[in-house]
Amino acid sequence: MDGTEPLDESDPKFSAWFELDALILRWIYSALSDDLLARVLDTDITARAAWIKIQDIFVNNKRARLVTLETKLTNTALNSCYSFDNYCQTLTEIAEQLRDVDQPVNESRLVIQMVRRLPIEYDTIAIIINQNKPTWEVARNMIEDEQT
Structure with missing residues (x-):
């Protein structure tokens, strides 16, 4: 080769x-x-x-795939997934696919996207996450704690 x-x-x-x-x-x-x-x-x-x-x-x-993946990342919401774990997995998979087409998604953007598409009942935790700018794992744990 x-x-x-x-x-x-x-x-x-x-x-x-x-x-x-x-x-x-x-x-x-x-x-x-x-x-x-x-x-x-x-x-x-x-x-x-x-x-x-x-x-x-x-x-x-590549370009068409990039546009499709960006749209998918922007439009994926918790309500469109069967669980919060599935929602997080879907977002990280899309981010990995974007990296594969030379359009990496940094952790901060991924956290913002995760919070942005949460239902209204998560508004309080979303505000806290947006103010504190935690890592992906910390933000995820905060939302999981909010669920319980």
């Missing part, structure tokens, strides 16, 4: 290279979803070329 050109068929090492390339290509294909596999599958392709195709698909998708 280092960009080295494939060996010529007349090269004595070609057979070993071809076998390894085919093995890596099978691994790549086995890791793809059916939709993505259909876009990448080719009968005359090296593992490197398949990898570049996949990379191009994701890079071209």
